[in-house]
Amino acid sequence: MPKHSHSEEIAKIEEVAIELRKSVIEMLLEAGSGHSAGPLGTADIFASLYFHILNIDPKNPQMPDRDRLVLSAGHICPILYATLAHRGFFPVSELKTLRKLGTRLQGHPHINEPPGVENTSGPLGQGLSQAIGMALSAKLNDQTHRVYCVGSDAELQEGQIWEAAMFAGNNHLHNLTWIIDRNNIQIDGYTEDIMPLEPLRQKLEAFNWHVLEIDGHNVEEIINACDNAKAIFERATVIIAHTIPGKDVDFMQYKFEWHGKPPNRVQAEKALKELRTLAGRIRSEHD
């Protein structure tokens, strides 16, 4: 793949991702419930999307030609909220209202609440269809923006996903990019023990998608893959992003037990310490 981005830009995004992870930990601690593994695992993807890839304007969240980001796996919304806040859609201080009575940061996201949230999700398997509708509408209106859908891997066990995948394949939705958080976990265990998804690439290819596979923690690969998708004119693109659930918090990494659990105070402090050390290392590497 061609090298598109300068290393400073990438270092900046990597630093953002660490900040987002810190916010996720703080939010979950404050909320006392919510999901840890998925949000930490997708921080690099969200940082890359909102700080480089997406054409969006936090001051004008309803800009008609903005790129759309549809979150399908609504339970990982702490990372979406953290990203939107750090990108300037609403104050970072609002993050601590997550899951509390009266908040705009509902336990699972509600459309337009807060600004920047493009769809309602939580029940798995619905987001890809919603994204397809938005991509179709853009085509009908001769609009050139793109629609991105971020989903989880276990939601591929839902039939609706494959109904949607079939439709996108049949309708040549070149303006649609679907990113699958391939972290290999779900609630009851590892996906391949619960209901195997492999060979995933071949399945998606058989549904007529342009399939890319990347390291979901490598910012350059994330950006290059999204650029590559723009260059494909006949097909929708799906990016299988291989990630580590709970990334960068040592005691959470790879553990399905952290799917739907928040850290307690001691754990949160430990996690934040690790993340601070990591941020320092990234900064010094690029100085």
Place this chain on the structure above:
Amino acid sequence: MIADEAKLNHHIFTTKLNELPTRDGFGDGVVIAGEKDENVLVLCADLTESTRSNKFKDKFPKRFFETGVSEQNMAGISAGLAISGKIPFIASYAVFNPGRNWEQIRVSIAYSRANVKIIGAHSGLSVGPDGATHQALEDIALMRVLPNMVVLVPSDYEQAKKATIASANYKGPVYIRLTREKTPVFRTQDSPFEIGKAQILMTGNDVTIICAGPIIYEALKASYELNMKYGIKCEVIDSCTIKPLDEKTMLDSVRKTGRVITIEEHQISGGLGGVVSEMLSEKYPVKIKRLGICDSFGESGTYEQLIKKYGLGIDHIIMEVKKLISER
């Protein structure tokens, strides 16, 4: 005023009761049902621990099936198993089971009279912080309109356990609605349970309170206070079976009191309030006040906050009873 036949915990108002979620009642009940009949199976869609299906899985690993996140598929498979003589329990959250797979339930299970037991966990407001997407406030309505379907809404651990065992013994489709949060276990092992039978928990002549689900405990406490403070005597009826409705028990009470309040963690239209209103408007019209969710979605918040906000707490119940009494 506590009805002796209900065999409730004697210390219901005087000590802090042991608390357990109704889902635990299912978890323990289905193991007992499984011990009695080897045809009992459990299927679960990636929520084995939260639905408490794990107890059955540990005890009978060969009779437990993990379907992954696929509730529609799970409903269909269970129909096939039931048609072949098995007694499958299918478990997920109520928003998905029967929310997502309603049409599969309608045709493959209800219309086919397949002997499937549908377990809808985390119903009502008990998932609190998860927010509206996960708060099943429509599931009673969805299930009570289906012909052949029995609808059970247990109100404590003991009743949930008995309802689970009874549903395994009953031949035909059954929906059991469960909750996530711990709630007081105000019944005892001796409390009677029968599908289709409403139970008078407290006797009184002034107003009939009809409830289903753990919110009954709020109604009992409110009734206790109404009697102590104002001398108002409520008759509290537990309608765990929403369908088929025990019309006789309700009519006998309403003929005496002439006033009804229904209380539920569900939309007031289509749920228990709807069922009771429909029945009484045909058979014995009286003044009715339905407490529940009034045509809105839920939201994030703690269970206690939401109960208060949506007008289901003790203070609210007391206020509504007094209002209803003063209206005549």
